Amino acid sequence: MWDRNRSEGYPLRRREVVEHLIKDLDDLLIVAGLGAPAWDITAVGDRDLNYPLWGAMGGAAMIGLGLALAQPDRRVLVITGDGDMLMGMGSLATIALQRPPNLSIIVLDNERYGETGMQATHTAGPVNLAEVAHACGFEQAATIYDADEFDQATPAILEGEGPIFFDIKIRAEEPPLILPPRDGAHLKDRFRMALLGPAKGVNPAI
Amino acid sequence: MTETPATWPDNIFAALKALDVRQVAYVPDAGHTRLIEMCLHDNGMRAVPLTTEEDGVAMLAGTWLGGERGVLLMQSSGIGNCVNMFSTLRVGRYPLLTLITMRGQWGEANPWQLPMGQNAAAILKLSGFQVHELEDAEMTTETIAAGGRTAFEANQMVAVLISQRLIGSKAFAPAESN
Numbered sequence: 001m002w003d004r005n006r007s008e009g010y011p012l013r014r015r016e017v018v019e020h021l022i023k024d025l026d027d028l029l030i031v032a033g034l035g036a037p038a039w040d041i042t043a044v045g046d047r048d049l050n051y052p053l054w055g056a057m058g059g060a061a062m063i064g065l066g067l068a069l070a071q072p073d074r075r076v077l078v079i080t081g082d083g084d085m086l087m088g089m090g091s092l093a094t095i096a097l098q099r100p101p102n103l104s105i106i107v108l109d110n111e112r113y114g115e116t117g118m119q120a121t122h123t124a125g126p127v128n129l130a131e132v133a134h135a136c137g138f139e140q141a142a143t144i145y146d147a148d149e150f151d152q153a154t155p156a157i158l159e160g161e162g163p164i165f166f167d168i169k170i171r172a173e174e175p176p177l178i179l180p181p182r183d184g185a186h187l188k189d190r191f192r193m194a195l196l197g198p199a200k201g202v203n204p205a206i
Numbered sequence: 207m208t209e210t211p212a213t214w215p216d217n218i219f220a221a222l223k224a225l226d227v228r229q230v231a232y233v234p235d236a237g238h239t240r241l242i243e244m245c246l247h248d249n250g251m252r253a254v255p256l257t258t259e260e261d262g263v264a265m266l267a268g269t270w271l272g273g274e275r276g277v278l279l280m281q282s283s284g285i286g287n288c289v290n291m292f293s294t295l296r297v298g299r300y301p302l303l304t305l306i307t308m309r310g311q312w313g314e315a316n317p318w319q320l321p322m323g324q325n326a327a328a329i330l331k332l333s334g335f336q337v338h339e340l341e342d343a344e345m346t347t348e349t350i351a352a353g354g355r356t357a358f359e360a361n362q363m364v365a366v367l368i369s370q371r372l373i374g375s376k377a378f379a380p381a382e383s384n
Contacts, residue, residue: 029272031268051271053294055294055297056264056291056294058264058291059260059261059267060264062261062264063265063271065254065265065268066229066265066266066267066268066270066272066274066276067268067271067272068268069252069254069268069269069272069274070269070271070272070274088261090256090257090258090261093257094254094255094256094261097254098254184297184298185298185299188270188271188298188300191271192270192273195271195272195273196273
């Protein structure tokens with residue numbers, strides 16, 4: 001079974017989901033996977049503690065792990081897509097073994113590869129990423145299909161004991177591009193400056 | 207191989223402590239066994255076993271974003287898995303320190319190890335690394351210290367290639383049977 005069109009009928013919309021999750025949460029450390037998730041967090045408002053990826057496919061969750069281990073007192077939220085997560089499924093095993101209590105991973109699962117022309121991914125078929133995460137050892141891992149389930153899951157995503165994984169089924173659509181800065185060193189440096197302060201942020205020797 | 211336990215892994219560990227390395231991403235490796243065990247037992251370090259090497263590259267980007275220092279321990283055969291993720295760190299001008307035990311060099315008996323082993327340094331240099339070759343155990347401490355300084359203070363990707371001459375080559379059968 002590979003239903004390549006069903007996600008066009010899913011009720012949840014990606015921009016609304018992301019805005020609902022992160023709006024006005026200034027302390028949240030956000031890593032966004034390449035493509036649409038990076039545009040989604042930027043649509044809510046570009047901020048220094050956003051780390052939107054323009055590449056690194058398969059790596060979003062692991063960047064989140066390194067960040068969560070380094071900043072155990074801050075909530076780290078990885079927002080990525082099904083394509084990125086499928087490429088990095090092994091990272092779910094690695095993260096489950098480390099059990100970072102401050103790390104939440106959400107997959108905006110439109111069952112499509114958006115950047116290459118909206119081709120169907122494996123999640124349009126039999127693959128269930130939340131079950132993969134659960135099988136790896138995530139105690140909180142579930143698939144969300146509608147607004148009620150999303151509302152119920154939101155406190156856990158933002159404050160629950162991690163590692164937390166939710167696969168959020170969203171409608172296949174292509175909202176307007178709202179692009180973050182492209183320069184990788186700038187994105188890194190501004191994040192470190194905002195998180196660590198200007199001295200340590202720009203001068204690693206300190 | 208020498209009959210007494212090699213001390214160069216102890217020297218690497220001490221050098222990593224001196225660099226204030228807190229996160230150690232690794233894949234299991236015969237050459238790094240002793241070092242990995244020391245890292246796993248150190249309360250000031252978080253040693254993270256990976257399922258594939260490029261996950262460690264991505265993880266260490268997050269480590270640096272969060273204000274800590276890390277290291278990636280792998281075998282030369284893992285370099286090829288990392289190439290795309292190296293580009294993420296390069297474009298971000300991130301530091302990266304990786305300590306790579308070499309296969310496919312001195313005395314290698316597994317032909318499958320030869321392609322990555324022979325091309326390791328060239329691939330790393332094409333990916334933007336500064337490459338240090340460690341062949342003499344007595345140079346261990348200063349090589350790690352120098353590589354770490356360049357990585358973490360100059361925002362540079364640095365690879366230390368630990369020679370198969372130092373580690374010893376893997377034996378697949380008793381010599382007398384060949």
